[in-house]
Amino acid sequence: MIDFAFLSDTMLKLLAALPTTLSLFFSSLSLGLLLALGVAAMRVSRWPILSYPARMYIWLFRGTPLLIQMFLIYYGLGQFSAIRSSFMWEILRSPYGCAVVALAMCTAGYTAEIIRGGIQSVPQGQIEAGLAVGMSRWTLLWRVIGPVTLRQALPSYSTEAVLMVKSTAIASLVTVWDVTGIAQQIIQRTYRTMEVFLCAALIYLVLNFLIVRAMAWVEYQLSPHLRERPTQRAAEPVPETPSSL
Structure with a gap:
Protein backbone atom coordinates (compact mmCIF):
# COMPACT_ATOMS: atom_id res chain seq x y z
CA MET A 1 0.00 0.00 0.00
CA ILE A 2 1.14 3.52 -0.79
CA ASP A 3 1.56 5.61 2.33
CA PHE A 4 0.28 8.95 1.05
CA ALA A 5 0.60 10.56 4.46
CA PHE A 6 4.31 9.75 4.59
CA LEU A 7 4.84 10.90 1.00
CA SER A 8 3.11 14.21 1.57
CA ASP A 9 5.01 14.83 4.81
CA THR A 10 8.30 13.96 3.10
CA MET A 11 7.52 16.22 0.15
CA LEU A 12 6.78 19.14 2.45
CA LYS A 13 10.07 18.65 4.30
CA LEU A 14 12.00 18.46 1.03
CA LEU A 15 10.27 21.54 -0.37
CA ALA A 16 11.31 23.42 2.77
CA ALA A 17 14.93 22.77 1.73
CA LEU A 18 14.34 23.86 -1.88
CA PRO A 19 15.38 27.50 -1.24
CA THR A 20 18.82 26.24 -0.18
CA THR A 21 19.14 24.25 -3.41
CA LEU A 22 18.00 27.23 -5.50
CA SER A 23 20.39 29.52 -3.65
CA LEU A 24 23.27 27.14 -4.32
CA PHE A 25 22.31 26.94 -7.98
CA PHE A 26 21.90 30.63 -8.71
CA SER A 27 24.90 31.73 -6.63
CA SER A 28 27.30 29.21 -8.16
CA LEU A 29 25.95 29.69 -11.69
CA SER A 30 26.23 33.49 -11.51
CA LEU A 31 29.71 33.44 -9.98
CA GLY A 32 30.80 30.74 -12.41
CA LEU A 33 29.56 32.74 -15.39
CA LEU A 34 31.51 35.83 -14.32
CA LEU A 35 34.63 33.74 -13.84
CA ALA A 36 34.06 31.96 -17.16
CA LEU A 37 33.88 35.26 -19.06
CA GLY A 38 37.35 36.16 -17.81
CA VAL A 39 38.75 32.70 -18.47
CA ALA A 40 37.24 32.66 -21.99
CA ALA A 41 38.70 36.09 -22.76
CA MET A 42 42.13 34.81 -21.72
CA ARG A 43 41.60 31.57 -23.63
CA VAL A 44 41.03 33.31 -26.98
CA SER A 45 43.86 35.79 -26.43
CA ARG A 46 46.80 35.73 -28.82
CA TRP A 47 49.20 36.24 -25.93
CA PRO A 48 50.51 32.96 -24.49
CA ILE A 49 50.93 34.55 -21.06
CA LEU A 50 47.12 34.78 -20.91
CA SER A 51 45.98 31.81 -22.99
CA TYR A 52 48.12 29.13 -21.32
CA PRO A 53 46.92 29.78 -17.73
CA ALA A 54 43.34 29.68 -19.06
CA ARG A 55 44.07 26.38 -20.80
CA MET A 56 45.49 25.00 -17.56
CA TYR A 57 42.45 26.13 -15.56
CA ILE A 58 40.02 24.51 -18.01
CA TRP A 59 42.09 21.33 -18.16
CA LEU A 60 42.25 21.09 -14.37
CA PHE A 61 38.58 21.64 -13.55
CA ARG A 62 37.24 19.62 -16.47
CA GLY A 63 39.61 16.75 -15.82
CA THR A 64 38.99 16.16 -12.11
CA PRO A 65 35.76 15.09 -10.36
CA LEU A 66 33.64 17.79 -8.76
CA LEU A 67 33.45 15.76 -5.55
CA ILE A 68 37.24 15.80 -5.14
CA GLN A 69 37.35 19.52 -5.89
CA MET A 70 34.74 20.20 -3.22
CA PHE A 71 36.54 18.07 -0.65
CA LEU A 72 39.85 19.81 -1.39
CA ILE A 73 38.25 23.22 -0.90
CA TYR A 74 36.25 22.22 2.18
CA TYR A 75 38.89 20.16 4.00
CA GLY A 76 42.11 21.41 2.44
CA LEU A 77 42.15 25.20 2.18
CA GLY A 78 41.51 25.74 5.88
CA GLN A 79 44.89 24.16 6.66
CA PHE A 80 46.75 27.18 5.25
CA SER A 81 47.23 30.12 7.60
CA ALA A 82 47.33 32.52 4.64
CA ILE A 83 43.77 31.50 3.77
CA ARG A 84 42.56 31.74 7.36
CA SER A 85 43.95 35.28 7.68
CA SER A 86 42.56 36.51 4.35
CA PHE A 87 39.13 37.86 3.43
CA MET A 88 38.35 34.56 1.71
CA TRP A 89 38.08 32.86 5.09
CA GLU A 90 34.76 34.61 5.70
CA ILE A 91 33.43 32.58 2.77
CA LEU A 92 35.40 29.36 3.11
CA ARG A 93 34.78 28.92 6.82
CA SER A 94 31.20 27.81 6.16
CA PRO A 95 30.13 24.65 4.30
CA TYR A 96 27.74 26.68 2.16
CA GLY A 97 30.50 29.06 1.04
CA CYS A 98 32.83 26.18 0.19
CA ALA A 99 30.07 24.50 -1.83
CA VAL A 100 29.34 27.66 -3.81
CA ILE A 114 31.20 26.95 -24.31
CA ILE A 115 31.82 30.69 -24.64
CA ARG A 116 35.02 30.10 -26.58
CA GLY A 117 33.14 27.93 -29.06
CA GLY A 118 30.51 30.63 -29.43
CA ILE A 119 33.13 33.31 -30.06
CA GLN A 120 34.89 31.23 -32.68
CA SER A 121 31.58 30.57 -34.45
CA VAL A 122 31.20 34.27 -35.33
CA PRO A 123 31.77 34.58 -39.10
CA GLN A 124 34.94 36.47 -39.86
CA GLY A 125 33.11 38.39 -42.55
CA GLN A 126 30.81 39.98 -39.98
CA ILE A 127 33.77 41.14 -37.92
CA GLU A 128 35.50 42.58 -40.99
CA ALA A 129 32.27 44.30 -42.06
CA GLY A 130 31.91 45.90 -38.64
CA LEU A 131 35.46 47.19 -38.73
CA ALA A 132 34.94 48.43 -42.28
CA VAL A 133 32.00 50.66 -41.27
CA GLY A 134 34.03 52.20 -38.46
CA MET A 135 32.90 50.24 -35.39
CA SER A 136 35.19 50.35 -32.40
CA ARG A 137 36.31 47.13 -30.73
CA TRP A 138 33.81 47.56 -27.89
CA THR A 139 30.95 48.39 -30.28
CA LEU A 140 31.84 45.38 -32.39
CA LEU A 141 31.83 43.20 -29.30
CA TRP A 142 28.47 44.55 -28.11
CA ARG A 143 26.65 44.66 -31.46
CA VAL A 144 28.12 41.74 -33.41
CA ILE A 145 30.28 39.28 -31.47
CA GLY A 146 28.23 39.24 -28.26
CA PRO A 147 24.78 38.51 -29.77
CA VAL A 148 26.10 35.83 -32.13
CA THR A 149 28.11 34.19 -29.33
CA LEU A 150 25.09 34.19 -27.03
CA ARG A 151 22.82 32.55 -29.60
CA GLN A 152 25.40 29.90 -30.43
CA ALA A 153 26.35 29.14 -26.82
CA LEU A 154 22.90 29.15 -25.24
CA PRO A 155 21.87 25.54 -26.13
CA SER A 156 25.07 24.13 -24.65
CA TYR A 157 24.85 26.47 -21.66
CA SER A 158 21.32 25.27 -20.91
CA THR A 159 22.73 21.74 -20.62
CA GLU A 160 25.40 23.03 -18.23
CA ALA A 161 22.69 24.73 -16.13
CA VAL A 162 20.79 21.44 -15.86
CA LEU A 163 23.97 19.66 -14.81
CA MET A 164 24.58 22.33 -12.18
CA VAL A 165 21.16 21.72 -10.63
CA LYS A 166 22.01 18.05 -10.24
CA SER A 167 25.52 18.87 -9.03
CA THR A 168 24.15 20.83 -6.07
CA ALA A 169 23.23 17.46 -4.54
CA ILE A 170 26.94 16.89 -3.85
CA ALA A 171 26.88 19.80 -1.40
CA SER A 172 25.06 17.54 1.05
CA LEU A 173 28.34 15.66 1.55
CA VAL A 174 29.85 18.76 3.17
CA THR A 175 26.84 19.22 5.50
CA VAL A 176 24.83 21.66 3.37
CA TRP A 177 21.22 20.75 4.03
CA ASP A 178 19.68 21.10 0.62
CA VAL A 179 17.01 18.80 -0.85
CA THR A 180 19.39 15.83 -1.02
CA GLY A 181 20.78 16.49 2.45
CA ILE A 182 17.32 16.58 4.02
CA ALA A 183 16.40 13.43 2.09
CA GLN A 184 19.37 11.62 3.61
CA GLN A 185 18.35 12.76 7.09
CA ILE A 186 14.83 11.41 6.58
CA ILE A 187 16.20 8.09 5.32
CA GLN A 188 18.44 7.76 8.37
CA ARG A 189 15.37 8.08 10.62
CA THR A 190 12.83 6.05 8.62
CA TYR A 191 14.91 3.65 6.46
CA ARG A 192 12.49 4.29 3.59
CA THR A 193 14.92 4.97 0.81
CA MET A 194 12.68 4.43 -2.20
CA GLU A 195 9.87 6.80 -1.24
CA VAL A 196 12.18 9.58 -0.05
CA PHE A 197 14.45 9.56 -3.08
CA LEU A 198 11.45 9.37 -5.44
CA CYS A 199 10.14 12.58 -3.88
CA ALA A 200 13.57 14.21 -4.21
CA ALA A 201 13.88 13.04 -7.82
CA LEU A 202 10.49 14.55 -8.63
CA ILE A 203 11.59 17.93 -7.26
CA TYR A 204 14.78 17.91 -9.33
CA LEU A 205 12.84 16.77 -12.39
CA VAL A 206 10.36 19.65 -12.18
CA LEU A 207 13.14 22.14 -11.46
CA ASN A 208 15.16 21.04 -14.48
CA PHE A 209 12.06 21.13 -16.68
CA LEU A 210 11.44 24.76 -15.72
CA ILE A 211 15.08 25.67 -16.40
CA VAL A 212 15.02 24.01 -19.82
CA ARG A 213 11.80 25.79 -20.76
CA ALA A 214 13.19 29.14 -19.58
CA MET A 215 16.35 28.65 -21.63
CA ALA A 216 14.29 27.62 -24.66
CA TRP A 217 12.22 30.80 -24.32
CA VAL A 218 15.35 32.96 -24.17
CA GLU A 219 16.77 31.17 -27.22
CA TYR A 220 13.48 31.75 -29.06
CA GLN A 221 13.57 35.45 -28.26
CA LEU A 222 17.16 35.78 -29.45
CA SER A 223 16.54 33.95 -32.75
CA PRO A 224 13.79 35.81 -34.60
CA HIS A 225 15.07 34.54 -37.93
CA LEU A 226 14.31 30.95 -36.87
CA ARG A 227 10.70 31.55 -35.88
CA GLU A 228 7.96 30.07 -37.99
CA ARG A 229 6.39 32.65 -40.21
CA PRO A 230 2.60 32.84 -40.30
CA THR A 231 1.01 30.92 -43.11
CA GLN A 232 0.38 33.22 -46.00
CA ARG A 233 -2.71 33.00 -48.12
CA ALA A 234 -2.36 31.21 -51.36
CA ALA A 235 -1.81 33.60 -54.22
CA GLU A 236 -4.67 34.22 -56.55
CA PRO A 237 -4.26 32.24 -59.74
CA VAL A 238 -3.08 34.46 -62.53
CA PRO A 239 -5.39 34.20 -65.52
CA GLU A 240 -3.66 32.77 -68.47
CA THR A 241 -3.27 35.06 -71.44
CA PRO A 242 -4.22 33.65 -74.77
CA SER A 243 -1.24 32.52 -76.65
CA SER A 244 -0.35 34.49 -79.69
CA LEU A 245 -0.99 32.83 -82.96
Missing part, protein backbone atom coordinates in the same frame (compact mmCIF):
# COMPACT_ATOMS: atom_id res chain seq x y z
CA VAL A 101 33.04 28.24 -4.57
CA ALA A 102 33.58 24.63 -5.64
CA LEU A 103 30.50 24.57 -7.87
CA ALA A 104 31.32 27.97 -9.39
CA MET A 105 34.94 27.11 -10.17
CA CYS A 106 33.92 23.81 -11.72
CA THR A 107 31.19 25.21 -13.93
CA ALA A 108 33.47 28.07 -14.99
CA GLY A 109 35.80 25.58 -16.67
CA TYR A 110 32.99 24.12 -18.78
CA THR A 111 31.28 27.45 -19.44
CA ALA A 112 34.53 29.04 -20.61
CA GLU A 113 34.83 26.41 -23.33
